[in-house]
Amino acid sequence: MYEQECVPFAPTLIESMRSIGYSFSSAVADLLDNSIGARATRIDIVSEPSENPSLIIIDNGCGMSDKKLYEAMRYGSSNPLEKRDDSDLGRFGLGLKSASLSQCRKLVVVSKHDDEINAYSWDLDYVIEKGAWMLKGFDTDEIRAFPKIEKLLNMNCGTYLYLNDFDRVREGTKNIIETFNERLKEMEDHIALLFHRFLDDNLIITVNNREIEARDPFLTYHKATQIKRESKIHLKGETITLKPYILPHLSKLTEKDFEKAGGKENLRTEQGFYVYRNRRLIVWGTWFRLERKDELNKLARVRVDIPNSLDYMWSIDIKKSTAILPDIIKKNMYNAVYESVMGSERVHTYRGRKEKKDDNIEYIWERMKLRNGYEYVVNRNIPQIKMLEETLDKEQVKMLDDVIKVLEESFPTASLYVDAAKGNIEEKKAVEGDDKTEELWIKLQEQIRYIKNNGLSEKEYYKAFYRVEPYCDNEIVRQRIKKELEKYE
Ligand SMILES: Nc1ncnc2c1ncn2[C@@H]1O[C@H](COP(=O)(O)OP(=O)(O)O)[C@@H](O)[C@H]1O
Ligand SMILES: [Mg+2]
Numbered sequence: 001m002y003e004q005e006c007v008p009f010a011p012t013l014i015e016s017m018r019s020i021g022y023s024f025s026s027a028v029a030d031l032l033d034n035s036i037g038a039r040a041t042r043i044d045i046v047s048e049p050s051e052n053p054s055l056i057i058i059d060n061g062c063g064m065s066d067k068k069l070y071e072a073m074r075y076g077s078s079n080p081l082e083k084r085d086d087s088d089l090g091r092f093g094l095g096l097k098s099a100s101l102s103q104c105r106k107l108v109v110v111s112k113h114d115d116e117i118n119a120y121s122w123d124l125d126y127v128i129e130k131g132a133w134m135l136k137g138f139d140t141d142e143i144r145a146f147p148k149i150e151k152l153l154n155m156n157c158g159t160y161l162y163l164n165d166f167d168r169v170r171e172g173t174k175n176i177i178e179t180f181n182e183r184l185k186e187m188e189d190h191i192a193l194l195f196h197r198f199l200d201d202n203l204i205i206t207v208n209n210r211e212i213e214a215r216d217p218f219l220t221y222h223k224a225t226q227i228k229r230e231s232k233i234h235l236k237g238e239t240i241t242l243k244p245y246i247l248p249h250l251s252k253l254t255e256k257d258f259e260k261a262g263g264k265e266n267l268r269t270e271q272g273f274y275v276y277r278n279r280r281l282i283v284w285g286t287w288f289r290l291e292r293k294d295e296l297n298k299l300a301r302v303r304v305d306i307p308n309s310l311d312y313m314w315s316i317d318i319k320k321s322t323a324i325l326p327d328i329i330k331k332n333m334y335n336a337v338y339e340s341v342m343g344s345e346r347v348h349t350y351r352g353r354k355e356k357k358d359d360n361i362e363y364i365w366e367r368m369k370l371r372n373g374y375e376y377v378v379n380r381n382i383p384q385i386k387m388l389e390e391t392l393d394k395e396q397v398k399m400l401d402d403v404i405k406v407l408e409e410s411f412p413t414a415s416l417y418v419d420a421a422k423g424n425i426e427e428k429k430a431v432e433g434d435d436k437t438e439e440l441w442i443k444l445q446e447q448i449r450y451i452k453n454n455g456l457s458e459k460e461y462y463k464a465f466y467r468v469e470p471y472c473d474n475e476i477v478r479q480r481i482k483k484e485l486e487k488y489e
Helices: 010-019 024-037 066-073 095-101 124-130 140-144 167-171 176-194 196-200 255-260 308-313 327-349 383-390 394-409 413-421 434-453 458-466 475-486
Strands: 042-046 054-059 106-113 116-123 158-164 204-207 231-235 238-246 272-277 280-286 300-306 365-370 373-378
Touching (some): 010 095, 024 042, 024 095, 024 158, 024 176, 066 106, 176 204, 196 280, 231 327, 238 308, 238 327, 300 327, 383 434, 434 475, 458 475
Antiparallel strands (some): 042 054, 106 116, 106 158, 231 238, 238 300, 272 280, 365 373
């Protein structure tokens, strides 16, 4: 045997590496991962509209020494099999260069660390010209000529990226300014979602001086979002944490809430697991085929936190936009949340399986068809509960829900059954008769007063009361509600 080194040919390999499949947004996200990994608390993205657009990213992270920067520029700078710091968002040692050069032909990296400033650049045309992995280096004067570099020069440490010659964007469009602006907009939305947990913490990301607002897909800020009990899966000494959320009923969502939740039309498709690797969102809106994306579960979203030490168990790809989880993890994840998510959703939105006698009436007790029988639950959509919920804070809503649940669960089915069999159950209380009518009307007025005092819409509530027990059972009360409603016509 003899050996012979076989070095990859730079111009072709560097060109092939561009086609890993990054989108503009996923490429930028990979660059931001590096800044976050370097403990940056502020990242500024600057891009002015131009026929020859560029993108500048400046972070106030720890920066790199000359040696470290040189290493970082090398393809395959870190070993994907190595154990990573548990806040590290990197993996393959490729992101910095392959993400940038997937979109443009020139990448300049300037980094400041311990009062030392260094710069290198990958320039695809230069690599082709030289036919070798030839990096360009710059001295201080040359560094000062880069656009917007003053910002980095005024910082103690940090890193500056300058991406330009966006051939990949230019190729597909006649109007590069317009297309580039669209890309920037998509990128902003993407960043707002992927990094929402960092943005909600202490990270600031700006795009052309405008701060990006976190897009929390669980609407945790909303008082009617239900947060279910967290559960943990232990695996090879590591822990996966699951936290289910049920978004508020649609009637409680404003336009802005819908936007944050991913759009009104998309609620159904965006349900499912939201998988985070070190708090950075990787995949979302999927049940991994363990559950259908049902209308009934459309408000259910489960936050899954996986530490990077388990990377080897799931195949995360270089662009961090897909992740294939082993079946065993998927099944465990699903079992851990089945009851809290599918169970509670059934109560709130299992419209399809509700056994209803009359579609025009909201029954207080609903008969639910389960897999092996029936269950009676209190309809949380009746106005009597809704109006209370709307005036309570998140914790109180949860307590109210818990109280109703306890009542439901402690329902004395067995003794009711015995009494009913013996004929000992009184008929349903009368809902007609003058006294009863007045009693119902007074109760209703009390509630309307509460509704008014709390700034809720009386009209909507009158409409709801018209269809709900016990008011809908009393014809005179119904007529009076109708009259009230006519006043709004
Ligand atoms: N903005 C940055 N600030 C400080 N260090 C950085 C920055 N970007 C990249 N690096 C360093 O360069 C290395 C290589 O980055 P990259 O090519 O994205 O691969 P990976 O993130 O998988 O390690 C990183 O591990 C990090 O040490
Ligand atoms: Mg990286």
